[in-house]
Amino acid sequence: MKLTVNGKLRNVKAHPMKRLLDVLREDCGLTGTKEGCGEGECGACTVLIDGVAVDSCIVPVAHAEGCRVITIEGATATKTGKALQNAFVVHGGAQCGICTPGMILAATPLEIGASLDEIKVALAGNLCRCTGYPAIFRSVESALKTPRRKSSRAGHL
Amino acid sequence: MSLVRPRSLNAALSLIASDPTLMPIAGCTDVYVGLHFGTMAQKRFIDLWRLKELHGISVEKDVVRIGALSTYTEIIESTIVQKRVPMLVAASREVGGAQIQNRGTLGGNVANASPAGDTLPVLAAANARIVLRSKNGTRTVAFDSYYTGYRKSVRQPDELITAIEIPRLDGTQWWRKVGTRRAQAISKIMIGAVRGRDVRIAFGSVAPTVVLARKTAAVLSAGGSVADAQAALRTEIAPIDDVRSTSEYRARVAANLLAQFWKETA
Numbered sequence: 001m002k003l004t005v006n007g008k009l010r011n012v013k014a015h016p017m018k019r020l021l022d023v024l025r026e027d028c029g030l031t032g033t034k035e036g037c038g039e040g041e042c043g044a045c046t047v048l049i050d051g052v053a054v055d056s057c058i059v060p061v062a063h064a065e066g067c068r069v070i071t072i073e074g075a076t077a078t079k080t081g082k083a084l085q086n087a088f089v090v091h092g093g094a095q096c097g098i099c100t101p102g103m104i105l106a107a108t109p110l111e112i113g114a115s116l117d118e119i120k121v122a123l124a125g126n127l128c129r130c131t132g133y134p135a136i137f138r139s140v141e142s143a144l145k146t147p148r149r150k151s152s153r154a155g156h157l
Numbered sequence: 158m159s160l161v162r163p164r165s166l167n168a169a170l171s172l173i174a175s176d177p178t179l180m181p182i183a184g185c186t187d188v189y190v191g192l193h194f195g196t197m198a199q200k201r202f203i204d205l206w207r208l209k210e211l212h213g214i215s216v217e218k219d220v221v222r223i224g225a226l227s228t229y230t231e232i233i234e235s236t237i238v239q240k241r242v243p244m245l246v247a248a249s250r251e252v253g254g255a256q257i258q259n260r261g262t263l264g265g266n267v268a269n270a271s272p273a274g275d276t277l278p279v280l281a282a283a284n285a286r287i288v289l290r291s292k293n294g295t296r297t298v299a300f301d302s303y304y305t306g307y308r309k310s311v312r313q314p315d316e317l318i319t320a321i322e323i324p325r326l327d328g329t330q331w332w333r334k335v336g337t338r339r340a341q342a343i344s345k346i347m348i349g350a351v352r353g354r355d356v357r358i359a360f361g362s363v364a365p366t367v368v369l370a371r372k373t374a375a376v377l378s379a380g381g382s383v384a385d386a387q388a389a390l391r392t393e394i395a396p397i398d399d400v401r402s403t404s405e406y407r408a409r410v411a412a413n414l415l416a417q418f419w420k421e422t423a
Binding site for chain 2: 015016017019038039040041043046052053054055057058059060062063106121122123124125126127
């Protein structure tokens with residue numbers, strides 16, 4: 001089965017019902033994606049398939065075939081991802097860190113300038129057991145703050 | 158475990174006609190929970206996720222037609238559903254979180270047949286119809302008569318749900334879900350209701366299947382008091398104690414939600 005993971009074309013030999021989470025961790029060696037609950041409740045295993053956030057513990061790899069998958073390893077290579085990663089460090093958005101990759105991936109589809117309410121809705125499917133939600137929301141809010149325009153020609157992100 | 162992946166609806170219908178033990182899967186948000194906990198008896202699956210014929214939301218002859226594999230996100234973003242069935246948008250927004258809404262489908266919610274399925278009271282209140290298709294043809298079943306018991310429906314093993322149809326609704330639509338928290342919580346109880354020329358009130362998680370409270374609605378339609386309607390409602394629901402709530406709590410909250418619906422839509 002062919003899928004593009006973080007921009008790299010992968011040809012994996014796996015059962016089509018194998019969880020995307022396990023293919024990423026075991027077949028692709030990308031262990032940044034964490035397993036929390038294993039039943040689509042906690043969001044720790046969130047990745048993007050063609051830009052859409054999914055819980056990779058309840059997605060068969062068959063549904064990622066021919067698609068572009070982004071994991072935490074790839075997300076932090078983008079401008080938004082890097083800004084989110086830095087903001088989580090600066091604002092203490094990570095405590096034990098297990099939920100962090102999922103939080104960052106769930107926040108990635110948000111647009112620059114997203115409101116606190118929009119951030120809360122986007123992260124509603126991600127649980128943090130260290131009760132760090134305010135710091136997580138602050139991190140995402142700060143990363144997605146509308147950049148001050150330096151010239152009248154606003155740059156395309 | 159096996160997975161067959163037909164490339165068209167017709168191919169899928171032929172496959173399930175020749176092997177009714179194949180279990181249809183799509184968004185998989187319920188399937189993998191069962192697999193994870195070892196409660197899933199089925200081992201052989203047929204994948205419908207990419208069948209184009211089962212996607213799309215349209216209006217045909219004034220009826221809203223929602224392809225069975227429309228995700229909650231697609232329903233939330235659909236201007237047709239926003240305009241015609243806002244209570245379905247409201248219910249879809251409260252299913253899981255973004256990740257579940259991006260994968261879970263309306264047809265899946267109907268097919269899974271859980272008494273706690275969030276969209277089911279909406280479909281009952283909306284007088285929806287379920288479109289079933291087999292190799293031999295298509296039939297349409299009123300949502301009201303779709304379920305025959307706990308997790309049982311009139312769908313035959315060789316049939317697939319292809320769409321959900323919702324007629325034009327007049328009046329005010331109302332939806333509430335009561336759960337442990339706002340996101341990612343399975344419902345303790347929910348209500349979908351329409352107050353127009355007709356009054357239609359449906360409750361979820363208060364019986365083995367979704368309940369369309371006809372007697373309760375009739376009391377209110379005839380100008381009866383909320384107290385009389387609440388008394389009628391108690392005879393139409395059969396809530397139980399389970400991991401999420403108690404019978405007593407559910408009966409009380411159902412009565413409160415009924416009163417709130419009638420007050421807020423006055």
